[in-house]
Amino acid sequence: MSRPAPEPPGLAPRRAAAKLVDAVLTRTRALDGALEAEHDPSGFRALPERDRALARAIAGVTLRRFGTLRSLIAAKLEKGLPKKAGPLEAILATGAAQALFMEVPVHTAVDLAVACARADPEARHFAGLANAVLRGIVGAGAPDKIPGADVPPWLYARWTRAYGAEEAERIAESITLEAPLDLTVKSDPALWAERLGGVALPNGTVRLLTHGSITALPGFSEGAWWVQDAGASLPAKLLGDIRDQRVIDLCAAPGGKTAQLAAAGAEVVAVDKSAERLTRLSQNLARLGLSATCRVGDAATMPFEPADAVLLDAPCSATGTIRRHPDVAWMKREHEVTSLAKLQATLLDAAVRLVKPGGKLVYCVCSLEPEEGERQVASLLARNPRLRLDPVEKDELPGLPEAVTSEGYLRTLPSHLPNEDPRLAGLDGFFAARFSVA
Numbered sequence: 001m002s003r004p005a006p007e008p009p010g011l012a013p014r015r016a017a018a019k020l021v022d023a024v025l026t027r028t029r030a031l032d033g034a035l036e037a038e039h040d041p042s043g044f045r046a047l048p049e050r051d052r053a054l055a056r057a058i059a060g061v062t063l064r065r066f067g068t069l070r071s072l073i074a075a076k077l078e079k080g081l082p083k084k085a086g087p088l089e090a091i092l093a094t095g096a097a098q099a100l101f102m103e104v105p106v107h108t109a110v111d112l113a114v115a116c117a118r119a120d121p122e123a124r125h126f127a128g129l130a131n132a133v134l135r136g137i138v139g140a141g142a143p144d145k146i147p148g149a150d151v152p153p154w155l156y157a158r159w160t161r162a163y164g165a166e167e168a169e170r171i172a173e174s175i176t177l178e179a180p181l182d183l184t185v186k187s188d189p190a191l192w193a194e195r196l197g198g199v200a201l202p203n204g205t206v207r208l209l210t211h212g213s214i215t216a217l218p219g220f221s222e223g224a225w226w227v228q229d230a231g232a233s234l235p236a237k238l239l240g241d242i243r244d245q246r247v248i249d250l251c252a253a254p255g256g257k258t259a260q261l262a263a264a265g266a267e268v269v270a271v272d273k274s275a276e277r278l279t280r281l282s283q284n285l286a287r288l289g290l291s292a293t294c295r296v297g298d299a300a301t302m303p304f305e306p307a308d309a310v311l312l313d314a315p316c317s318a319t320g321t322i323r324r325h326p327d328v329a330w331m332k333r334e335h336e337v338t339s340l341a342k343l344q345a346t347l348l349d350a351a352v353r354l355v356k357p358g359g360k361l362v363y364c365v366c367s368l369e370p371e372e373g374e375r376q377v378a379s380l381l382a383r384n385p386r387l388r389l390d391p392v393e394k395d396e397l398p399g400l401p402e403a404v405t406s407e408g409y410l411r412t413l414p415s416h417l418p419n420e421d422p423r424l425a426g427l428d429g430f431f432a433a434r435f436s437v438a
């Protein structure tokens with residue numbers, strides 16, 4: 001009996017990358033969920049560390065450039081993708097991404113993609129087709145960049161309506177690059193920037209270009225900092241001096257903002273409906289030597305004694321985080337924006353009830369969609385006479401004056417914070433509004 005041919009070197013991380021991308025395209029699993037999952041059908045977790053890094057990089061680049069890759073693939077398939085071809089589109093996209101955008105030798109990228117197709121019970125019937133499509137794509141060389149080509153058309157149309165064609169183009173361009181690693185430090189950003197070989201941003205975030213293991217970085221085990229995008233670090237600061245105040249943090253896990261509130265000296269109650277995510281929050285706080293009272297439950301209905309301040313970081317479409325989480329672009333559907341806006345309105349009404357007279361409320365979302373931000377707040381103010389908008393002032397956001405709107409909202413865009421080195425530019429798109437409660 002003949003033995004099966006040995007697997008070509010480099011195949012396992014390519015197969016894992018294609019499966020990770022396929023799970024996103026079929027909406028069965030988000031990329032971060034797949035990378036961390038106990039049950040891992042992609043085979044990612046069983047890979048040695050170097051292969052995991054390669055699989056993660058291939059999946060990331062593929063999803064960042066997926067709009068372009070999908071149209072290149074479609075142009076080579078007169079009759080469209082064959083039915084019952086398993087992860088064929090993901091295999092083609094990851095193969096083309098390596099050759100066009102990752103400096104992997106063309107023959108390696110194509111041969112291993114064809115081998116991925118052969119190794120899959122459904123895609124194997126199309127291995128010849130995969131070979132022809134990929135050779136056609138890579139033969140034409142790197143494609144021209146078309147504005148917005150890497151954002152799903154429904155989303156790009158929304159950003160164009162909300163921010164204008166030029167800004168939408170800048171946002172789309174910014175998300176084609178991998179986001180840097182941002183850390184919020186407990187104190188002395190300049191010192192930590194030097195120790196970690198990064199830069200201190202005007203808002204105090206320490207920004208690094210490293211994409212290796214976070215736990216190996218200086219300061220991790222002593223709890224000197226936590227990972228938090230520069231944009232995500234802004235809303236909690238809008239509560240101002242909260243030392244010794246009681247603050248309820250609604251929708252708190254995994255706890256980046258809880259840590260900020262606790263580090264600022266507040267007595268924090270952290271609420272989340274996910275017990276699992278709240279456990280992660282507790283672990284994060286323990287590493288940082290910070291504390292909060294944790295409560296599992298639905299923020300819309302949980303009773304609490306009213307507090308001096310409430311922060312509501314509501315569940316949202318997360319379209320402001322696509323630069324960090326490129327899978328979001330391909331997993332979300334437009335109708336979800338409407339259902340999330342309804343949930344946010346319910347949570348906002350509950351949040352108002354939890355603020356003491358004379359207290360403060362900050363509402364925020366990591367979404368670029370006006371229904372979850374500006375329009376959400378306009379209807380909250382219209383239905384709630386206890387609230388008055390407390391406008392954000394430009395000097396509250398050092399280095400980011402463009403993030404304060406004429407109404408006094410905080411609105412960061414991934415295209416803000418330009419830098420000569422584009423790898424150091426940008427931040428997550430956040431909306432935040434601050435209210436005084438009568």
Ligand SMILES: C[S@@+](CC[C@H](N)C(=O)[O-])C[C@H]1O[C@@H](n2cnc3c(N)ncnc32)[C@H](O)[C@@H]1O
Binds near residue numbers: 252253277297298313
């Ligand atoms: C945007 S994340 C929060 C991020 C967090 N504030 C931070 O800074 O790390 C949204 C969180 O809302 C939680 N969530 C969603 N619906 C909720 C509800 N009805 N009540 C409480 N938590 C909820 C989710 O479990 C998730 O952890």
